[in-house]
Amino acid sequence: MPTMTLSREHLRDYLLHAEERAVYRVYPRHMAAELRAGYRSLLKLLVEATLEGEALLHWQLRCPICGATGDYASSLQEAHHETTCATCAATIVPHVDDEIFVTFSVHPALRRLGPHADDPDFQQSMAERFRPTTGHELLTIQTFRDWAQNQPLPTQESLEVRHVALWFSDLSGSTALYARRGDPRAFQLVRQHFDYLFEAV
Structure with a gap:
């Protein structure tokens, strides 16, 4: 299925007008499918929306x-x-590429959601x-x-990663x-070169 080029305006319109349960807990791949947008492009826009105060980022653990x-x-x-599972009380060391995942939600400053937006059956689906x-x-x-350069981990804390690519x-x-x-011009070209590489990696 062909993908469309998504803009911040498209994303903002979705956050404002999509059904409430879809923006209470946004699964980026679901949103990309709904909007027929490229997944990574959408993820970048969701990060930008978070930085602009239009979305909230949630770190979750499986x-x-x-x-x-x-x-x-x-x-x-x-x-x-290290953390403890609230359900089974197991002590676990989660991996950022396996057990830790992220979802987004519309920021209350942009749109207030009703209590029915929290739909466990929809989220499970x-x-x-x-x-x-x-x-x-x-x-x-x-x-x-x-952005995360200014959001350091707590002292003596670290995140486990299983898969790393070196380029x-x-x-x-x-x-x-x-x-x-x-x-000045050469530095700009070199910086652009690395921006393309970072985006690819």
Whole structure:
């Protein structure tokens, strides 16, 4: 199915007018399917909407022992290396690419939702039909990484990651580029090169 180019205005319109249960707990892959938009492009727009105060980001945890889901942290500053499942009381060390996932919701300042928006059956249906967005996927969005630099983990805390990709890049002829284009223009081109790489990785 072809995808459309989504703008912040399209996203804002969806947050304002979609059925309440769909924006109470947004599953990005569900929203991408609804809007026929590219998943990563939509995820980037959701991060931007969060930074602009139009959406809220929720860190959630799926227990690897019992499968129950629940809130993990309201921000990276509240994340812990080890946590206890509220359902089965197991002590677990969650992985950001497996057990930690994210959802979004419309910010109350943009739209107030009624109590019926919290629809557990609908949320369960979304969880079964669409793969969750892992914390790792969120960390691959450059806009989020730029913002998260100011949201450090608590002292002596860390997040477990199972899968890591390393990319080595070398700009052939970069010295000549600086000599030919001048420092400001060459720096802009080099920065653009890395922006493309970061987006791809």
